[in-house]
Amino acid sequence: MNTYIAILRGINVGGKRMIKMNALKQLFASLGFSNIETYIQSGNVFFQCKKTNEEKLAATIAKEIENIFSFDVPTIVKNIEDLKQIITNNPFTKDKKKLLEYFHVTFLATAPAKENIDSITKLDFGDDAFVILDKAAYLYCPNSYSNSKLTNGFFENKLKVVATTRNWKTCNELVNIAERIMK
Numbered sequence: 001m002n003t004y005i006a007i008l009r010g011i012n013v014g015g016k017r018m019i020k021m022n023a024l025k026q027l028f029a030s031l032g033f034s035n036i037e038t039y040i041q042s043g044n045v046f047f048q049c050k051k052t053n054e055e056k057l058a059a060t061i062a063k064e065i066e067n068i069f070s071f072d073v074p075t076i077v078k079n080i081e082d083l084k085q086i087i088t089n090n091p092f093t094k095d096k097k098k099l100l101e102y103f104h105v106t107f108l109a110t111a112p113a114k115e116n117i118d119s120i121t122k123l124d125f126g127d128d129a130f131v132i133l134d135k136a137a138y139l140y141c142p143n144s145y146s147n148s149k150l151t152n153g154f155f156e157n158k159l160k161v162v163a164t165t166r167n168w169k170t171c172n173e174l175v176n177i178a179e180r181i182m183k
Contacts, residue, residue, distance in 0.1 A: 001034065001048040003182050005083055005174060006061050007107050008043025009074040009152060009164035017071050019043075027064055039177055040170070043073070046181055054079060058109065074162045076109045080178040086136045087175055090168075092129075103168035104145050106130075106137035106152065112159035120158045125149055137163070 006028075011017045021038040024045060028036045033047035049057075054077040062075040078086070086105060092098050111134050128148045129140045137155055141148040145167070155163040166174070 002051045003046065003048050003080045003178055004057065004077050005178065006045040007076045007164050011043045011073055017073065019069055027068055031060060031064060035181060037177065037181060039174060044174060046177060074164060076107045076162060076164055080182060083178060084175055087171055089133055090138050091131045092138055092140050098140055100168055102140055102142045104139040104141060104165050105171050106139060106155055106163050106165040108135045108137060109162035111135050112161050116159045
């Protein structure tokens with residue numbers, strides 16, 4: 001069995017698109033997944049199943065959420081080794097002047113086309129910075145992510161891929177949970 005994480009965007013935020021974690025676990029169990037565990041209410045679900053394509057898993061989960069809860073939830077699935085690699089590859093961690101509490105990772109469902117990346121690298125985002133590597137956009141937002149223009153919507157619109165963001169503390173906790181589950 002392989003361990004995966006489904007990273008759901010926009011559930012349980014501002015009283016909209018509400019899904020209780022027990023209901024989410026039941027949904028995942030109904031899909032035949034095992035060892036299901038959630039982390040915080042914002043839609044981080046660990047599960048195990050036979051090795052399969054992450055994009056197909058994401059589509060299956062998103063479709064079932066829509067069937068049961070009647071709303072669309074963008075869903076990204078990563079295997080745990082990819083999640084660990086994304087954390088390890090954060091280029092901002094090499095700069096000791098940058099404070100960890102301003103780091104975020106925008107997970108991308110697929111690697112964006114080079115021309116789409118090129119179209120945004122020349123734009124001015126003030127003190128905010130980003131680096132895109134494969135299926136992750138690494139963000140540094142020293143004036144708060146909530147004040148940044150580097151939103152999920154921005155990346156989805158410009159890169160033409162599904163995106164969802166987690167702060168650095170959550171990203172690291174996701175790796176810790178994954179390692180515990182895999183033991």
